[in-house]
Amino acid sequence: MRLVVDLNRCQGYAQCAFLAPDVFAMHGDESLLYNPEAAAEQRENVERAVAACPVGAILLELTDEDMANVPAPDAVAGAGPRSGGAR
Structure with missing residues (x-):
């Protein structure tokens, strides 16, 4: 991340x-x-810092490596089609 x-x-x-x-x-x-x-293990803290900046002075750029570590939408818990039951 940059x-x-x-x-x-x-x-x-x-x-x-x-x-x-x-x-x-x-x-x-x-x-x-x-x-x-910043080191990858600092990502959560950095994201909080970016969000907390009252003047929006911090920009976080994700690298290709950072994007490779983001879980796919279907890998997120609770994602995907529901099974059973009428709609």
């Missing part, structure tokens, strides 16, 4: 640093440091 942060848009709220501290860190009061190539 991260891009619009540092002109970032206002230093630091929600990302609280939710994904292994990827994002504040340097001083307003300067954000981040790892643009």
